[in-house]
Amino acid sequence: MTAQPRLSIRDIRKSFGTLEVLKGISLDARDGDVISLLGASGSGKSTFLRCINLLETPTSGRVFVDGEEIRMLQKNGKTVPASQKQVDHIRSELGMVFQSFNLWSHMTVLENVIEGPVHVLKRPKAECIAEAEALLEKVGIADKRHVYPAHMSGGQQQRAAIARALAMKPKVMLFDEPTSALDPELVGEVLRVMRALAEEGMTMLVVTHEMGFARNVSNRVVFMREGLIESSGSPEEMFGSVASPAFRQFIGHYGN
Amino acid sequence: MDLAFLSSTMLTLIAAIPMTLALFALSVSLGGMLALVVVWMRVGGNPVLAAIAKGYIFVFRGSPLLIQMFLIFYGLAQFSVIRYGPLWPLLREPFVCAVLSLALCTAGYSAEIFRGGIRAVSAKDIEAARSIGMSGPLLVRRILAPIAFRHALPAYSTEIVLMMKSTALASLVTVWEVTGVAQRLIHQTYRTMEVFLCAALIYLALNFIVLQALGLLEHRLSRHLRPVPGGR
């Protein structure tokens, strides 16, 4: 059985002006893969994640979601998406969780969660509300459904943001340092939700500095350095004796 | 204090309120719609449209409303395309000229106020919307506009109150709204103080109501900023 990857990225490059941030990255995520992306600040992790759902337009390279390639074309010497409609569709299949939650502050938690299903997927509202309430139950904030984001802790907001992304029934979830903006005592509640998702078989790409998550939850660890994948492997390989010296030095900094 | 005179003056002026309100309501709504078009041109990304919008805003914010009104009222007849055009029966009406100039002017100010509101929308809110697959008109309608409007509302409220007062200028192109009627009364009675005092009271009362309504709207739209009563 050669299942086609959920997500396939081929030789992505990205430059900001003359600064080349991504220098050719390829990565496959199969169904149920949980891939931790590690790397020093400025190594291009966020840019890479944002290139996948085209929040940044890659300078070159190809992205496939469930076999569907995001079509690009050249316009005045710049690479641009060929079809905004396709980009919207692809984005609706990729859940994104941001470091600073990015909940819409003028909407309650429930309104945040149903916004996409109701207005992007155009599904019946009652159905979406029922599903949203189940999701909020799952991430443990059902009692907060009518609360505005500003009235919740960071951990609760991030769990709401995860629920918002899940409400789109994404094929892959992308996390960009989901716990980095949280007080240490709130990190655990978000990691627990992510772990539960992983155990359910969600395909996940997680930029993180949480070595515990990388080691214990993900099935693959990818180490980025200066816009390239320096090394990658199973957690056993990466945290064992065969790890590359650069990666060992990197994790040394994180005291793990 | 001549109470009999004051009350008869008040009654005469109150009879002119519908005209003031008509000027106000029409110019605020037309001006608001025009402002949306102008701000869309201004921030839409097309440099030619943006330049036109900038020019528009500069002209209507940079010159006195009174002169704009005179130019429209006395000036339009100079153009034979207009004078003999299909819209002339409308455009020669003082009321129409007054509404037109008030609307054109407030559109310039409102466009800038709306632009400020749009600029205040955080990139994070937009990215969150994009990340679930929103773009174009849907993103504007569901995320950008509601947030931008909340940011713009305090300044826009001020503009609306100013518009109520600006309707007084229509008296100078012979529209019989509250100030026009007040001046007519003064010519008849020479009792400037009392008549203008009554007129001022009327504008205060009207704006009091408008401000209450706007305050209510702002209150409703800012629930998310208030602490929850009694904890949660």
Ligand SMILES: Nc1ncnc2c1ncn2[C@@H]1O[C@H](COP(=O)(O)OP(=O)(O)OP(=O)(O)O)[C@@H](O)[C@H]1O
């Ligand atoms: N919009 C942009 N314009 C210009 N340069 C950018 C932009 N976004 C990122 N960069 C640069 O690209 C490089 C990689 O940034 P990126 O945010 O991807 O790193 P990162 O690995 O996510 O780092 P961190 O751990 O700090 O989040 C940095 O040097 C950054 O300054």
Ligand SMILES: [Mg+2]
């Ligand atoms: Mg980053």
